[in-house]
Every structure is written in structure tokens, then in C-alpha cells.
Amino acid sequence: MKARVHIMLKDGVLDPQGEAVRHALGSLGFAGVTGVRQGKLIELDLAATDKTTAEAEVRAMCDRLLANTVIEKYTVEIL
Template identity: 85%
Template sequence: MKARVTVMLRDGVLDPQGEAVRHALGALGFAGVEGVRQGKLIEIDLAATDPATAEAEVRAMCEKLLANTVIERFTVEIL
């Protein structure tokens, strides 16, 4: 079973990497870009066979290691 985790900064938290990308896109001629938020995509192979168990396990991974829940939010998708 596979899981896909998307980690993004919470709204209101400054995203210097996203701002650097937005600036670079403007310098390359992409004038219509008003904002960029950059995050992480993590794919995990799991031994679990029950989707509910797998999701609970991945959520625990996110809360303990994969995401800084103070400034980041995450979503879990079981594939």
C-alpha cells in the first residue's frame, strides 16, 4: 500500500522559497504570477493492508517527524 503526504506552510506563514520562485518567474517573463507557495510531497510504501490503519500510521508519522505542525499543515492520501 502507498501513501502520499503533502506538506505546506500554513496560511499567514511567510514562504521565502515560494517568494524566490515567484521573483524568478517574473524575471523569466512570467508576469502573471502573483504568488507561489512551495511545499513537500512525500510518498511512502507501507506494509499495512488496511487503509484506515495505514492512514492512522501515516498521520502519526506526520505529527512526529514529517511536518512541523506549528507552521505546516499536511494531507494524507492512501493510494
């Protein structure tokens, strides 16, 4: 079973990398971009065969290691 975890900074948390990308896009002539948020995508191969168990396991991974839940939010997709 596979899982995808999308991790993004929470709304209101400064995103310096996103701002740098927005600025660079403007410098390249893409003036219509008014905001950029950059995140992470993590794909996991899991031994679990039950979707509910797999999702619970991945959420525990996120809470303990993969995401800094103080400043980041995440979504889990079981494939």
C-alpha cells in the first residue's frame, strides 16, 4: 500500500522560500503571481493492507516525525 503526505506551513506562518519563488517569478516576467506557498510531498510504501490502519499509522508518523505540527499542517492520502 502507498501513502502520500502533503505538508504545508499553516496559514499565517511566514514562508520565506515561497516568497523567494514569488519574487523570482516576478523577475522572470510572471507578474500575475501574488503569492506562493512551498511545501513537501512525501510518498511512503507501507506493509499495511488495511486502509484505516495505514492511515492511522501514517498520521502517527506525521505527528511524531514528518511534520512540525506547531507550524505545519498535513494531509494524508492512502493509495
